[in-house]
Amino acid sequence: MKVAYITAGAAGMYCGTCIHDNSVATALKKQGHNVALIPTYTPTRTDEENVSLNRIFYGGINVYLQQKLALFRHTPWALDRILDNPSLLNGLSRFSASTDARDLGQLTVSMLSAEQGKQKKELAKLVKWLREDNEPDIVYLTNSMLVGFAREIKNALNVPVVCALQGEDIFLRDLIDPYKAKALTLLAERAIDADGFVAPCYYYAQFMAEEYLKVPVDKIDVVPLGLNLEGHGNSIERPEPPPFNIGYLARICPEKGLHILVSAFYTLTKELGADNVKLHVAGYLGKKDELYFEELVNQIHAWGLQDSFVHHGEVTRSEKIDFLNRLHVFSVPTVYRESKGLSILEALANGVPVVQPQHGSFPEMVKATEGGILVEPESSEAVAEGILQLFRDPSKRKQLGAAGKTNVHQKLSDEIIAQQLMKVFEKYL
Secondary structure (H helix, E strand, C coil): CEEEEEEECCCCCCCHHHHHHHHHHHHHHHCCCEEEEEEEECCCCCCCCCCECCCCEEEHHHHHHHHHCHHHHCCCHHHHHHHCCHHHHHCHHHHHCCCCHHHHHHHHHHHHHHHHCCCHHHHHHHHHHHHHHHCCCEEEECCHHHHHHHHHHHHHHCCCEEEECCCHHHHHHCCCCCHHHHHHHHHHHHHCCCCEEEECCHHHHHHHHHHHHCCCHHHEEECCCCECCCCCCCCCCCCCCCCEEEEEECCCCHHHCHHHHHHHHHHHHHHHCHHHEEEEEECCCCHHHHHHHHHHHHHHHHCCCHHHEEEEECCCHHHHHHHHCCCCEECCCCCCCCCCCHHHHHHHHCCCCEEEECCCCHHHHHHHHCCEEEECCCCHHHHHHHHHHHHHCHHHHHHHHHHHHHHHHHHCEHHHHHHHHHHHHHHHC
């Protein structure tokens, strides 16, 4: 099958969605399918071999300029290609931190308006390339913020368009009115154009069907996240505590709940002693969240726990696997209802049990892998108690870690998930 797999770059940061899209596209290629992984906005950044095209559609600079200045809606396409230079586009991570909420709302409405929006020239480029150079059997949009593309793609190519759902509700929730209300109306209107949707868990399928897309839930297939398991789960004997190593691997920001884990860590040092517990933190830190992280670090220093805290920064694939193999327990206690949670699977793939809030995708993930425990959401006390439970019961900790590792490797490899996704595609052909 020939698949046009349209993804969205994340402005130079390691992004779970980019990593997942790249690994699934790679697996589909290995299974004999002709897959073009097509980046939009910015280049994708992944911690393994990047199989995406060396061309960006809807380049972030052009999208922004066309939104703000009418002149750029009529510039020659050759000039636009200069502004789609990957090095320029990767610099957008610094720019995005200062983007005004009003600008973001207007841009979202315009993008969802697609052929009626201010970026219609960008859509014309994408459709022309798909029709003349790619000629796919099916088009897969990996974010519902791209669902506005579906109408023009179907009209021009007469092929099915399927759209993935990957946590867009968090973005939409933070828009301001009147743009938020208009964006939600447009999303529901444009959802009709897609032949079907794919969600990473049943919770998110139900939630998006009812709250945002206004489509029947049976229009949404569930295909769980999968991992490229190469290097994950090698038999590495992690040292017995002390210290008892607690890990966090995610974007460093309030919504991912690092402050909750830091408070739980403080509680645990009071219970077990500062020399017996260590908190290891890794992940991307954007400019807009630097103050948040600085305040957490200052609090750790005020408690006198700086020697029990290690910040690893952003990690490569090999560094990530080494990081996970140091840990005895893992937790990313998100404040919001997470729809994905790739790092949870990565921890489990390396035999690290997890302590996660009982909301979003986590109940399904823990049930499927049998690799962790669920606790009350938004409660540092509950997270501390969950971690303490695994500290006090080494046999349970090892049993959960072993079960999680086995189930992830047997059920959630990128090859298996690619096959499941292909079955979804086949029913639309």
